[in-house]
Amino acid sequence: MVVQVKTNLPQYSKAMDGNQNKVETNILLLGAENVGKSALTVRFLTKRFIGEYGDIESIYSHIDKIDGREISFNIWDSLYPQSCESSESVSEEQLRWADGIVLVYSICDRASFEVVQQQVALIQKLSSSTSSPVPKVVVGNKRDLQHRRAVSSEEGRLLAQSAGCGFFEVSAAEAYHGVLPVFHGLHELIKGTKGVKKGTAGIMGIMRTVSAVFSKKRE
Numbered sequence: 001m002v003v004q005v006k007t008n009l010p011q012y013s014k015a016m017d018g019n020q021n022k023v024e025t026n027i028l029l030l031g032a033e034n035v036g037k038s039a040l041t042v043r044f045l046t047k048r049f050i051g052e053y054g055d056i057e058s059i060y061s062h063i064d065k066i067d068g069r070e071i072s073f074n075i076w077d078s079l080y081p082q083s084c085e086s087s088e089s090v091s092e093e094q095l096r097w098a099d100g101i102v103l104v105y106s107i108c109d110r111a112s113f114e115v116v117q118q119q120v121a122l123i124q125k126l127s128s129s130t131s132s133p134v135p136k137v138v139v140g141n142k143r144d145l146q147h148r149r150a151v152s153s154e155e156g157r158l159l160a161q162s163a164g165c166g167f168f169e170v171s172a173a174e175a176y177h178g179v180l181p182v183f184h185g186l187h188e189l190i191k192g193t194k195g196v197k198k199g200t201a202g203i204m205g206i207m208r209t210v211s212a213v214f215s216k217k218r219e
């Protein structure tokens with residue numbers, strides 16, 4: 001299925017041209033494969049859940065309004081590298097780019113929770129040399145699959161707490177209103193720690209329109 005969704009890229013460019021009223025925020029989604037990173041991204045961008053998303057690494061731009069103010073969200077839907085060392089699953093480039101990070105696991109996939117644990121530790125290690133820690137939220141996705149739960153809410157909450165992150169359990173499949181607080185909550189954390197920064201220098205090659213999400217297919 002290909003659904004054309006109007007892209008926000010022209011407005012995004014305007015923001016980059018220096019429109020001071022518009023705030024830009026860069027959000028990186030991390031986590032193992034198949035946990036629902038693309039599903040969460042697409043839910044936030046389009047309010048829809050379409051089931052299959054393909055596996056192309058992309059950055060999407062989306063204008064949203066929070067308290068009457070336009071926020072330009074740039075969302076990097078990353079791919080967990082296959083057959084990689086765990087130490088390579090987050091890059092310094094990603095950390096330099098990100099204003100905030102969403103670490104996603106599936107509540108029915110214990111291994112994906114362990115990937116998030118490793119990524120939290122790796123981010124802490126890589127960030128120790130940089131100025132301030134990047135705000136993060138841990139997200140347990142697929143909450144609708146309670147009968148297959150393999151990670152308790154308590155474990156998720158404890159991991160988030162120990163890493164100083166926000167915590168959410170959501171279902172990208174079930175509802176938009178559950179996913180919205182993840183992105184808005186992270187934006188609030190980012191606002192609280194600084195201003196937003198960074199732009200897209202060096203990563204323009206993986207910028208995509210939202211419609212690209214719908215046209216990509218798994219092999």
Ligand SMILES: Nc1nc2c(ncn2[C@@H]2O[C@H](COP(=O)(O)OP(=O)(O)OP(=O)(O)O)[C@@H](O)[C@H]2O)c(=O)[nH]1
Pocket residue numbers: 031032033034035036037038039040050051052053054055056078079080141142143144145170171172173174
């Ligand atoms: N039941 C259920 N399925 C979900 C949910 N979110 C995603 N899925 C399904 O999980 C599968 C993987 O979702 P993706 O969004 O492609 O996961 P991903 O983390 O982006 O995967 P990669 O592209 O491999 O990195 C798809 O079949 C989705 O339909 C959810 O909240 N509940």
